[in-house]
Amino acid sequence: METTTDTAMPALSAPPRRRLLSGPEGREAISGLAFVSPWIVGFLTFSAIPMAASLVLSLTDFDPRRADAVRFVGLANYLRMFNDPALIKSSLVTLRFALIVVPLTLAFALGVALLVNHRLLAGRNIFRTLFYMPLQIPIVASTVVWIGVLNVSTGWLNLGLEAIGLPSVDWLNNPFWVHPALALMGLWGIGNMMLIFLAGLQSVPTELYDAARVDGAGRWASFRHITLPMISPVLFYNLIIVLIATFQYFTQAYVITNGRGDPGGETLFFNLNLFREAFQFYNMGYASALAWLLFVVVLGLTLVLFRTAGRWVYEGGDR
Amino acid sequence: MTAAARPAVRPLPAGSPLRRPMRRFLAISGITLFATMLVSVFLMPLAYMAATAFKSETQTSTPGAPLWPAKPETFTYRGEEYPVFRVPTEDGLQSWALVEPHREDAVFIDPDDPGAGPITWVGRWRTLEQSWSFSLDWSSFTRAWEILNFPRMFFNTFAIAGLSTVGAVLSAVCVAYGFSRFRFPGRNGLFLLMLATIILPFQVTLIPTYAVYFALGWVGTWLPLIIPHFFANAYNVFLLRQYFLTIPRDLDEAAMIDGAGPFRILRSVIIPQAMPAIVAVTLFHFFWAWNEYFLPLVYLQGNPDLQPLSVGLGRFNSLYSGEPTVIQAAALMAMALPVVVFFLAQRAFMRGVVFGGVEK
Numbered sequence: 095m096e097t098t099t100d101t102a103m104p105a106l107s108a109p110p111r112r113r114l115l116s117g118p119e120g121r122e123a124i125s126g127l128a129f130v131s132p133w134i135v136g137f138l139t140f141s142a143i144p145m146a147a148s149l150v151l152s153l154t155d156f157d158p159r160r161a162d163a164v165r166f167v168g169l170a171n172y173l174r175m176f177n178d179p180a181l182i183k184s185s186l187v188t189l190r191f192a193l194i195v196v197p198l199t200l201a202f203a204l205g206v207a208l209l210v211n212h213r214l215l216a217g218r219n220i221f222r223t224l225f226y227m228p229l230q231i232p233i234v235a236s237t238v239v240w241i242g243v244l245n246v247s248t249g250w251l252n253l254g255l256e257a258i259g260l261p262s263v264d265w266l267n268n269p270f271w272v273h274p275a276l277a278l279m280g281l282w283g284i285g286n287m288m289l290i291f292l293a294g295l296q297s298v299p300t301e302l303y304d305a306a307r308v309d310g311a312g313r314w315a316s317f318r319h320i321t322l323p324m325i326s327p328v329l330f331y332n333l334i335i336v337l338i339a340t341f342q343y344f345t346q347a348y349v350i351t352n353g354r355g356d357p358g359g360e361t362l363f364f365n366l367n368l369f370r371e372a373f374q375f376y377n378m379g380y381a382s383a384l385a386w387l388l389f390v391v392v393l394g395l396t397l398v399l400f401r402t403a404g405r406w407v408y409e410g411g412d413r
Numbered sequence: 414m415t416a417a418a419r420p421a422v423r424p425l426p427a428g429s430p431l432r433r434p435m436r437r438f439l440a441i442s443g444i445t446l447f448a449t450m451l452v453s454v455f456l457m458p459l460a461y462m463a464a465t466a467f468k469s470e471t472q473t474s475t476p477g478a479p480l481w482p483a484k485p486e487t488f489t490y491r492g493e494e495y496p497v498f499r500v501p502t503e504d505g506l507q508s509w510a511l512v513e514p515h516r517e518d519a520v521f522i523d524p525d526d527p528g529a530g531p532i533t534w535v536g537r538w539r540t541l542e543q544s545w546s547f548s549l550d551w552s553s554f555t556r557a558w559e560i561l562n563f564p565r566m567f568f569n570t571f572a573i574a575g576l577s578t579v580g581a582v583l584s585a586v587c588v589a590y591g592f593s594r595f596r597f598p599g600r601n602g603l604f605l606l607m608l609a610t611i612i613l614p615f616q617v618t619l620i621p622t623y624a625v626y627f628a629l630g631w632v633g634t635w636l637p638l639i640i641p642h643f644f645a646n647a648y649n650v651f652l653l654r655q656y657f658l659t660i661p662r663d664l665d666e667a668a669m670i671d672g673a674g675p676f677r678i679l680r681s682v683i684i685p686q687a688m689p690a691i692v693a694v695t696l697f698h699f700f701w702a703w704n705e706y707f708l709p710l711v712y713l714q715g716n717p718d719l720q721p722l723s724v725g726l727g728r729f730n731s732l733y734s735g736e737p738t739v740i741q742a743a744a745l746m747a748m749a750l751p752v753v754v755f756f757l758a759q760r761a762f763m764r765g766v767v768f769g770g771v772e773k
C-alpha cells in the first residue's frame with residue numbers, strides 16, 4: 095500500500111505536502127480526531143452554532159411560543175438598553191455587589207488559606223476540609239439555611255448581635271443590608287479559592303523567608319514583600335474566577351425572593367434580569383442582546399485585567 | 414507563661430532552649446483555638462439548621478424557648494400532668510411543677526421530692542420561665558418528606574445527575590485520550606479553543622439552545638439536562654488530559670507491540686492508570702449536577718414532577734416560608750448525601766481542585 099512508500103521514502107514524498115490522512119501518521123490522526131470528535135460535535139452544536147444564532151436572535155423579536163411570527167428588528171434591542179430601567183438597575187446592582195463581594199471573598203479565602211497553612215496549626219487537614227465543605231452543599235440548600243440564620247427575629251446572627259449589644263438588622267428585607275448579607279453567604283463558597291491559594295502559598299520557596307528574616311524583616315514585611323508577590327499569579331487567577339462568577343450571580347438572589355429582586359430591586363442582578371426577560375416575559379430577542387452585553391463586558395474586563403497583570407503579577411523565571 | 418510563673422521549681426535563664434517547647438506549645442494551642450473558633454462561627458448556620466429542623470412547630474412560636482430542640486418539661490403528680498417552671502428561691506433556682514396557680518402566689522411540687530408535698534411560693538408565676546428538656550422532634554422531617562415528595566425528588570436528582578455523569582465521564586475520557594495520545598493536524602488549536610469555552614458565559618448560548626429544545630419538544634423533559642453532557646466538557650477534559658500526560662508512554666507502546674488497538678490501550682492501560690483522576694471527575698460532575706439549579710429551573714419550571722431536589726427545595730422555600738422547621742428539615746435532607754460523600758472522599762475532591770485549577 096501507499097503507506098509503506100510514504101514512510102520508506104520520505105525524501106521523495108516529503109517536499110509537496112504531507113498527506114494528511116494516510117500512512118501511520120494518518121491513521122494516528124484519524125484515531126485522534128475520532129476520539130476528540132465528541133467534543134468537536136458538541137462544540138459546534140452547543141457553542142459555536144448557538145453563539146452565531148444568538149447574535150442573529152438578538153436582532154429579532156423572537157418568542158419561542160410564536161416562532162413563525164419572528165421579525166427582524168435591526169439594532170432595536172441594543173438601542174432599547176439605553177432606556178430600560180430594569181437593565182440599568184440590574185447593571186448598577188451587579189457592579190455595586192461586585193465591589194463588596196470580590197475583595198471580601200478574596201481576602202477571606204486568602205486569610206483562611208494562610209491560617210490553614212500555618213506551620214503551628216494542629217490538625218491542618220481537618221480545618222482545610224471543614225472550610226472547604228460548605229462548597230459541597232447544594233446552593234439552594236445553603237441559601238435556605240442562611241435565610242433562616244439571617245431572619246430578623248429568630249435568626250442566630252441577630253441573636254448573636256443582640257447578645258453583644260448591637261442592634262438587630264432585617265438583613266434580607268433591607269435594601270442597604272441585603273448586599274452584605276449575600277456577601278456573607280458567599281463566604282461559604284471560598285473552598286476552591288482557598289485550596290488554590292494554599293497551593294500558591296506552598297510553592298513559595300522557604301529560602302526567601304529565611305533570607306528576609308536574616309535581613310530583619312518582620313512578619314508583615316515578609317507577607318507584603320514576599321508572600322503577596324509570589325502568590326500574585328494565583329491571586330490573579332482567583333480574581334478572574336470570582337469576578338466572572340459575580341457577573342453570573344443568580345441562584346441565591348433567585349431563591350431569597352423567588353425571583354422578584356426585592357427589596358427595592360437590590361437583588362435584581364444582571365443574570366436574574368436576563369432570566370426574567372427570557373423565561374418569564376419570553377423576550378428572547380432582547381434577552382439574547384443582554385447575553386451578548388454580558389459576554390462583551392466580562393470579556394472586556396478579563397482582557398483589561400490581563401493587560402494590567404504585567405504590572406502586578408509576578409512571573410517567575412520558571413513559569 | 415506557665416514556665417515563667419514557676420521560676421522556683423525550674424529556674425531558667427531567658428531564651429533558654431528548654432523553654433522553647435513550652436512557648437511552641439502555647440503558640441500551637443493559641444492558633445488552633447483561634448482556628449476552632451473561626452470554623453465554628455463559619456459553620457454556625459449548619460448548627461442552626463440542625464437545631465431548627467429538630468424543633469417542634471410550637472417551640473419556634475414560643476417566645477423564650479431555648480435555641481436547642483426541646484419540649485416544655487412536665488411532671489406527673491397524682492395522675493395529673495403539670496408544667497415545670499424555673500422558680501427562684503432562697504436556695505437558688507429550682508425546677509418545680511406548678512400545681513395550683515394563683516394571682517400573687519402559687520403552689521408547686523418538687524419533682525425530685527414529691528413526697529415533701531406542696532410548696533407555696535409567693536410571687537407571680539406568670540413571670541417565671543418555663544423549664545425545657547432536650548427532645549428531638551422528627552415530625553418536620555416526615556412533613557417535608559411528604560409535602561416535597563422526597564422519594565420522587567431523590568429519584569429525579571439521581572437519574573439526572575447519574576445519566577449526565579455517565580455521559581460526561583465517558584466523553585471526557587475519550588476526548589482527553591485523543592488530545593493526550595494522538596498527533597493530528599490542528600490539535601493544539603482545538604485544545605486552546607476548548608479551553609477558551611471555559612470563559613464563554615453560558616447565557617450566550619442559552620437562548621438559541623432553548624429555542625432548539627423548545628422546537629424539538631424537549632422543554633419540560635430531562636433531555637436538555639442530560640444529552641449535552643455526552644459531548645465532553647472542557648473542565649473535565651482538561652483535568653483528565655493533564656493526568657493522562659503523566660502516564661508513561663512506554664505502557665502504551667508495550668501494549669501496542671502486543672497488538673492492542675487504540676480502544677484496547679485506552680481500556681486496559683490508560684483507564685486503570687488514571688483511576689484517581691476519573692474518580693475525581695465523576696465525583697465533581699455528579700455533585701455539580703446534583704447541586705445545579707439554573708438549567709433545571711429553566712427547563713423544568715412548569716413540570717414539578719420531574720424537578721430535581723434543588724429546584725423543588727427552592728419552590729418549597731417560597732411556599733412554606735412560614736414554617737422554618739419544615740424548611741430546615743428539607744434542606745438537611747437535600748444536603749445530606751453530598752456532604753457525607755464529600756467527607757468520605759474529601760481527598761479526591763480537594764486534590765482534583767488543585768490539579769485542575771493551578772496548572773491553568
